[in-house]
Amino acid sequence: MPRESDAARIGNSEPTLVLRSLSVRPIYSHERERWDLLMAQHHYLGHATIVGNALRYVAISADGQWVALLGWGAAAFKCRPRDEWIGWSQAVQWQRLKLIANNVRFLVLPEAHIPNLASRVLSLNLKRLSGDWQAIYGHPLMLVETFVDPIRFTGACYRAAGWIVLGRTQGFRRNGGKYFYHAHPKTILIRPVQRYAAERLRNPLTILYQEELPVQVNSLNIDNPGGLLDCLRALPDPRKARGIRHRMISILATAIAAALSGAKGVTAMAEWASRASQPMLRRLGCRRKNNTYLPPSEPTIRRLLRDIDAQKVDDAVGRWLMEQNKNAEHRALAVDGKTLRGAKRKDGTQIKLLSAILHKEGIVIAQQDVPAETNEIPVLPTLLADMDIKGMVVTADAIHTQKHTATFLVREKKADYLFTVKDNQSTLKQDIEALHLEAIPPSARNHR
Numbered sequence: 199m200p201r202e203s204d205a206a207r208i209g210n211s212e213p214t215l216v217l218r219s220l221s222v223r224p225i226y227s228h229e230r231e232r233w234d235l236l237m238a239q240h241h242y243l244g245h246a247t248i249v250g251n252a253l254r255y256v257a258i259s260a261d262g263q264w265v266a267l268l269g270w271g272a273a274a275f276k277c278r279p280r281d282e283w284i285g286w287s288q289a290v291q292w293q294r295l296k297l298i299a300n301n302v303r304f305l306v307l308p309e310a311h312i313p314n315l316a317s318r319v320l321s322l323n324l325k326r327l328s329g330d331w332q333a334i335y336g337h338p339l340m341l342v343e344t345f346v347d348p349i350r351f352t353g354a355c356y357r358a359a360g361w362i363v364l365g366r367t368q369g370f371r372r373n374g375g376k377y378f379y380h381a382h383p384k385t386i387l388i389r390p391v392q393r394y395a396a397e398r399l400r401n402p403l404t405i406l407y408q409e410e411l412p413v414q415v416n417s418l419n420i421d422n423p424g425g426l427l428d429c430l431r432a433l434p435d436p437r438k439a440r441g442i443r444h445r446m447i448s449i450l451a452t453a454i455a456a457a458l459s460g461a462k463g464v465t466a467m468a469e470w471a472s473r474a475s476q477p478m479l480r481r482l483g484c485r486r487k488n489n490t491y492l493p494p495s496e497p498t499i500r501r502l503l504r505d506i507d508a509q510k511v512d513d514a515v516g517r518w519l520m521e522q523n524k525n526a527e528h529r530a531l532a533v534d535g536k537t538l539r540g541a542k543r544k545d546g547t548q549i550k551l552l553s554a555i556l557h558k559e560g561i562v563i564a565q566q567d568v569p570a571e572t573n574e575i576p577v578l579p580t581l582l583a584d585m586d587i588k589g590m591v592v593t594a595d596a597i598h599t600q601k602h603t604a605t606f607l608v609r610e611k612k613a614d615y616l617f618t619v620k621d622n623q624s625t626l627k628q629d630i631e632a633l634h635l636e637a638i639p640p641s642a643r644n645h646r
Contacts, residue, residue: 220257443485
């Protein structure tokens with residue numbers, strides 16, 4: 199802990215010089231005990247285990263003294279003002295909640311009497327937080343949040359560091375999947391750590407961090423019958439008629455083509471469009487002026503993606519990609535279930551999604567929530583019900599090695615399947631072992 203002489207030196211130093219010399223970094227493993235002890239001694243909530251992915255930071259003065267501590271953990275599962283501010287659907291929220299972190303602890307040590315210290319520490323921390331999160335957990339952060347007790351604090355340091363006040367909670371806390379009323383509503387504050395965080399979070403077309411192999415859009419059916427433009431025509435245009443220059447389907451087609459080519463945001467989509475060839479812009483249905491096809495601008499793309507029904511766009515794109523896959527030499531569809539880490543329902547059960555993924559492209563074309571009272575098995579027919587998978591090979595985990603699933607795929611969907619057989623089908627496993635499939639086809643030795 200800081201010595202009295204050190205604390206006095208920090209407090210009596212020139213504030214501007216002290217603030218400029220501050221550094222904020224994650225704690226080292228051998229510093230964890232000290233961090234926990236200081237938090238337990240000086241924070242009004244004491245010290246508690248941080249839920250989910252966590253990072254602990256320390257702010258250090260130029261002479262090596264600890265002046266503040268910060269702790270980051272998993273975002274609140276549900277927060278209506280935050281979710282309304284983002285504007286995302288529930289399915290997108292479940293997938294991307296991990297891209298938000300919660301500032302669960304912030305402590306300025308009592309010996310550090312420096313004006314504006316708290317806001318400076320917050321600002322320095324946010325400059326590196328997303329990069330540190332990416333290095334440790336494999337993905338960046340788009341947004342951070344915190345909940346401040348208005349009885350004790352005004353939240354001035356957060357406001358000074360650029361945080362946005364969204365309102366108040368309803369006075370409930372979540373514990374073990376259940377909500378309990380504590381009668382102390384908290385002030386909700388958020389701070390984007392990436393540009394256009396809300397729009398990028400809610401838009402399923404935006405690639406936020408995963409490194410996906412770009413699709414060769416030149417080979418896809420865009421403007422011919424049954425192509426991308428046809429799939430988008432049925433979508434309602436959310437814009438007012440006045441002042442429209444670009445057709446809705448051409449803006450969407452441009453954004454989709456850019457996303458499939460690897461664009462990771464609206465700005466990148468606009469840049470891709472500005473570099474696209476005239477033949478490609480013509481195929482995308484772009485506006486023509488003086489014999490030149492004009493791509494939509496970044497604000498035009500952004501406004502449409504902000505207002506359009508993202509789920510309907512997602513469904514239309516999924517159907518179109520399925521159509522493109524029909525001509526592939528080896529057509530295969532993977533059905534895979536995934537539990538969303540850190541996401542739970544009110545009853546405490548984990549949230550799980552069952553997804554249909556094109557094998558070659560690695561693109562999710564549909565997904566379905568797996569209800570808590572059941573498992574993936576009855577959800578598979580619902581997931582594939584509206585898909586034309588005739589002639590495709592459907593792969594799935596051992597849980598789907600079921601007679602009715604195989605019958606559904608073969609008789610109703612006219613598809614083939616490749617299932618894994620494990621101990622959950624012990625009789626079938628024994629029957630397969632009895633066939634001695636290692637001898638089929640005959641080995642080269644038998645042909646000599």
